[in-house]
Amino acid sequence: MPDRPTDLQRVILDATRNLLARNGYTNLSMRKIAKKIGYSATTIYLHFENKDALFHALIDEGMHRLYESLYSVHTQYSDAPVERLRALCRQYIQFGLDEPEYYEVMFMLHPEHMERYPAAKYRRARRNLDLFAQALEDGVTEGVMAVQNSRVAASSTWAALHGTVTLLIAQRVDARIDHEAFITAAIDQALYGLLPRTHADPAVPKT
Amino acid sequence: MPDRPTDLQRVILDATRNLLARNGYTNLSMRKIAKKIGYSATTIYLHFENKDALFHALIDEGMHRLYESLYSVHTQYSDAPVERLRALCRQYIQFGLDEPEYYEVMFMLHPEHMERYPAAKYRRARRNLDLFAQALEDGVTEGVMAVQNSRVAASSTWAALHGTVTLLIAQRVDARIDHEAFITAAIDQALYGLLPRTHADPAVPKT
Amino acid sequence: MPDRPTDLQRVILDATRNLLARNGYTNLSMRKIAKKIGYSATTIYLHFENKDALFHALIDEGMHRLYESLYSVHTQYSDAPVERLRALCRQYIQFGLDEPEYYEVMFMLHPEHMERYPAAKYRRARRNLDLFAQALEDGVTEGVMAVQNSRVAASSTWAALHGTVTLLIAQRVDARIDHEAFITAAIDQALYGLLPRTHADPAVPKT
Amino acid sequence: MPDRPTDLQRVILDATRNLLARNGYTNLSMRKIAKKIGYSATTIYLHFENKDALFHALIDEGMHRLYESLYSVHTQYSDAPVERLRALCRQYIQFGLDEPEYYEVMFMLHPEHMERYPAAKYRRARRNLDLFAQALEDGVTEGVMAVQNSRVAASSTWAALHGTVTLLIAQRVDARIDHEAFITAAIDQALYGLLPRTHADPAVPKT
DNA sequence: AATGAATGAGCATTCATTCAT
DNA sequence: GATGAATGAATGCTCATTCAT
Numbered sequence: 001m002p003d004r005p006t007d008l009q010r011v012i013l014d015a016t017r018n019l020l021a022r023n024g025y026t027n028l029s030m031r032k033i034a035k036k037i038g039y040s041a042t043t044i045y046l047h048f049e050n051k052d053a054l055f056h057a058l059i060d061e062g063m064h065r066l067y068e069s070l071y072s073v074h075t076q077y078s079d080a081p082v083e084r085l086r087a088l089c090r091q092y093i094q095f096g097l098d099e100p101e102y103y104e105v106m107f108m109l110h111p112e113h114m115e116r117y118p119a120a121k122y123r124r125a126r127r128n129l130d131l132f133a134q135a136l137e138d139g140v141t142e143g144v145m146a147v148q149n150s151r152v153a154a155s156s157t158w159a160a161l162h163g164t165v166t167l168l169i170a171q172r173v174d175a176r177i178d179h180e181a182f183i184t185a186a187i188d189q190a191l192y193g194l195l196p197r198t199h200a201d202p203a204v205p206k207t
Numbered sequence: 208m209p210d211r212p213t214d215l216q217r218v219i220l221d222a223t224r225n226l227l228a229r230n231g232y233t234n235l236s237m238r239k240i241a242k243k244i245g246y247s248a249t250t251i252y253l254h255f256e257n258k259d260a261l262f263h264a265l266i267d268e269g270m271h272r273l274y275e276s277l278y279s280v281h282t283q284y285s286d287a288p289v290e291r292l293r294a295l296c297r298q299y300i301q302f303g304l305d306e307p308e309y310y311e312v313m314f315m316l317h318p319e320h321m322e323r324y325p326a327a328k329y330r331r332a333r334r335n336l337d338l339f340a341q342a343l344e345d346g347v348t349e350g351v352m353a354v355q356n357s358r359v360a361a362s363s364t365w366a367a368l369h370g371t372v373t374l375l376i377a378q379r380v381d382a383r384i385d386h387e388a389f390i391t392a393a394i395d396q397a398l399y400g401l402l403p404r405t406h407a408d409p410a411v412p413k414t
Numbered sequence: 415m416p417d418r419p420t421d422l423q424r425v426i427l428d429a430t431r432n433l434l435a436r437n438g439y440t441n442l443s444m445r446k447i448a449k450k451i452g453y454s455a456t457t458i459y460l461h462f463e464n465k466d467a468l469f470h471a472l473i474d475e476g477m478h479r480l481y482e483s484l485y486s487v488h489t490q491y492s493d494a495p496v497e498r499l500r501a502l503c504r505q506y507i508q509f510g511l512d513e514p515e516y517y518e519v520m521f522m523l524h525p526e527h528m529e530r531y532p533a534a535k536y537r538r539a540r541r542n543l544d545l546f547a548q549a550l551e552d553g554v555t556e557g558v559m560a561v562q563n564s565r566v567a568a569s570s571t572w573a574a575l576h577g578t579v580t581l582l583i584a585q586r587v588d589a590r591i592d593h594e595a596f597i598t599a600a601i602d603q604a605l606y607g608l609l610p611r612t613h614a615d616p617a618v619p620k621t
Numbered sequence: 622m623p624d625r626p627t628d629l630q631r632v633i634l635d636a637t638r639n640l641l642a643r644n645g646y647t648n649l650s651m652r653k654i655a656k657k658i659g660y661s662a663t664t665i666y667l668h669f670e671n672k673d674a675l676f677h678a679l680i681d682e683g684m685h686r687l688y689e690s691l692y693s694v695h696t697q698y699s700d701a702p703v704e705r706l707r708a709l710c711r712q713y714i715q716f717g718l719d720e721p722e723y724y725e726v727m728f729m730l731h732p733e734h735m736e737r738y739p740a741a742k743y744r745r746a747r748r749n750l751d752l753f754a755q756a757l758e759d760g761v762t763e764g765v766m767a768v769q770n771s772r773v774a775a776s777s778t779w780a781a782l783h784g785t786v787t788l789l790i791a792q793r794v795d796a797r798i799d800h801e802a803f804i805t806a807a808i809d810q811a812l813y814g815l816l817p818r819t820h821a822d823p824a825v826p827k828t
Numbered sequence: 829a830a831t832g833a834a835t836g837a838g839c840a841t842t843c844a845t846t847c848a849t
Numbered sequence: 850g851a852t853g854a855a856t857g858a859a860t861g862c863t864c865a866t867t868c869a870t
Contacts, residue, residue, distance in 0.1 A: 026317065031843075042845090046851070110232070147392075152384055156367075156396050159371040160370055163367055163371070174333070185363040189397060190367065193397060194396060247835045250834055250835075252861095253834075257862075444839085460853080464840075464841075570810050573781060573787075574811065586728070592773075595770070599774055603774070607809065664831070667829065
């Protein structure tokens with residue numbers, strides 16, 4: 001059985017991600033991708049309609065990867081919602097730090113760039129958030145978490161994680177702060193904020 | 208009241224901020240700014256040394272505005288750290304939503320463009336974070352908050368707020384979620400996570 | 415005989431050389447070349463990496479042509495060093511006048527633009543001078559020339575020829591002077607200056 | 622007696638020459654001159670019609686300086702034509718090396734730049750050559766030189782000197798050659814070429 | 829005599845994309 | 850499938866010069 005013809009689409013995506021990680025979004029061009037894969041620039045257009053489409057495919061793939069990595073956590077801690085949530089948070093942040101330029105394309109690119117990102121793909125992206133919501137619901141069911149609306153809480157938790165990853169990637173965190181300490185603090189703060197409060201806890205004024 | 212002679216520097220800054228928020232940094236060009244203000248591109252160079260300088264002036268300005276708005280909160284709630292912190296969070300998010308253009312320039316642009324931001328200006332920018340750290344320290348002193356390191360906690364709190372603002376500005380929050388509910392949830396989660404607890408929660412293992 | 419598909423590289427080189435000689439380096443631009451050849455400026459970059467590369471190719475070519483023309487003289491007068499040297503001088507000047515465009519690019523442009531001329535190519539360029547040095551050495555061997563250092567003498571001879579060509583090309587020679595007379599005078603003066611003298615002339619003090 | 626108001630024309634010329642020497646012709650701009658003298662760019666136009674005029678004034682001045690320096694030699698050796706000629710050659714080359722960018726503006730700029738150089742000024746420039754011609758004529762009269770046409774010989778001598786200066790300024794002389802040796806060789810060669818030949822000297826074939 | 833404000837033209841280079849083959 | 854040739858538009862920036870004051 002002969003080698004299947006190389007899946008060039010695959011090769012292009014890998015090269016793109018690679019270049020992205022090395023040189024950032026601004027310095028990426030079709031020509032450079034072409035050069036990297038040893039094909040002519042024109043060839044890329046045989047596999048992706050245009051730069052946008054290539055990027056969307058990349059985002060898709062990133063979402064998928066993120067989902068896989070979160071899902072494995074999900075199953076691993078299926079019966080311990082709090083641990084599961086903590087692990088999900090860890091995993092999310094880890095993903096962002098492991099593949100920062102991936103993360104950037106997925107979540108940090110200017111909206112203007114993403115306007116044309118097809119709605120169908122958006123839906124798939126949202127499955128990631130569902131894993132968080134699920135953990136929260138399970139936590140509430142078991143009485144170990146207290147949230148009013150799991151979807152809202154999932155989003156606010158995501159916000160905390162997203163902010164954490166974002167500041168780290170953009171190197172906006174005070175240089176004197178240890179990254180690991182920062183990450184742990186961020187996760188703890190988010191998690192503690194979801195735990196049920198006992199009557200012994202001090203009252204918190206609402207705004 | 209007669210029109211003062213147009214302060215072109217001002218006009219340029221406003222136009223730039225506007226374009227930046229609308230189209231992102233990648234799509235910003237001196238020519239576009241020029242076109243928008245109805246002057247030649249060359250004229251911009253009469254008022255700003257180069258693109259970077261223009262850009263940095265914009266960040267500076269934003270940082271200053273943010274500081275003013277946070278500082279007024281700071282003084283208003285000077286003797287109630289928890290309320291003050293909550294108000295600071297509110298105010299931070301509000302600033303981001305009121306002035307998304309400034310916020311984007313200040314905190315959402317690609318790190319690559321931040322690298323050249325002069326250290327001296329950076330220091331001024333950090334004063335904003337200090338107000339959060341101060342509130343945390345005061346809270347700890349009064350025994351109404353529990354954090355190990357106020358600087359780290361200030362950063363993790365900032366991360367939560369930054370994530371919140373960012374997702375809102377980029378319109379990445381699920382359309383079915385009410386923004387106000389989302390914001391409140393985010394702030395509550397961050398705040399609750401900082402309060403002292405009567406007993407360590409066994410359900411939350413240390414990472 | 416059918417037209418070969420246009421060799422654009424060739425066309426670009428010719429156009430560039432032409433413009434260069436007409437307007438000087440300062441006034442040469444990729445756009446102008448493009449306009450002259452009826453292609454877009456971008457197209458030039460398909461054939462030359464950048465302005466420098468284009469420029470160096472031109473120099474290379476000129477050096478090669480000059481060498482060919484000098485070398486044919488070299489072989490023709492292989493056993494008569496004085497006649498050979500005279501012919502080399504003639505040929506050198508003739509080359510400058512026949513191909514002023516090449517000559518300008520090769521020898522009259524501002525040093526600033528030569529600095530980047532690759533060392534390897536420099537070496538090839540120097541072969542031209544070697545033909546003069548060779549003639550001098552042969553002349554000394556045969557006792558028909560008297561020079562202390564053939565390399566130095568080759569250079570000073572070159573200087574005389576270069577000055578001659580340069581002044582002619584730049585039209586700096588007094589209009590009342592016949593060019594042919596000027597050229598002959600220049601060559602004679604250079605040659606006579608290299609011949610052995612029967613007695614040291616007391617009127618010429620050493621510097 | 623109060624200070625005369627600063628002769629700005631003078632100041633501008635000095636600054637220009639200075640910048641020229643430091644950064645070369647290509648990097649010279651009206652703005653930079655203005656900055657250097659601490660006046661606005663506009664001010665320069667009050668004293669020179671345009672860049673061309675400024676340059677022409679500079680050339681004028683250079684020609685004048687050269688003349689002064691050659692003339693002092695002329696008077697110093699008034700009764701020894703050969704020594705005088707040698708000293709004139711030395712002085713000419715020295716001038717070129719002492720003020721290379723001056724020399725460049727005067728003699729090496731692309732003709733296209735000089736097209737508009739007024740004829741009247743050209744005449745003044747030619748006086749420099751006259752000093753050489755005079756020396757030659759005196760030499761012939763005294764029987765210590767042999768030239769057919771002093772104007773032609775002056776030009777061919779100038780060509781040799783010009784070539785020498787030019788190659789040195791452009792750094793085109795082989796790096797292994799000592800400059801002083803090169804200069805001496807060039808002058809000697811030019812001078813020897815002008816001396817009368819005795820019957821004992823070997824015959825030189827005419828081309 | 830001096831200037832600040834302004835500009836159109838120009839620069840080398842890069843880019844995403846198209847088209848004929 | 851794949852490509853070489855080509856391009857129009859765009860980029861940040863500099864320049865000589867003008868004009869109203």
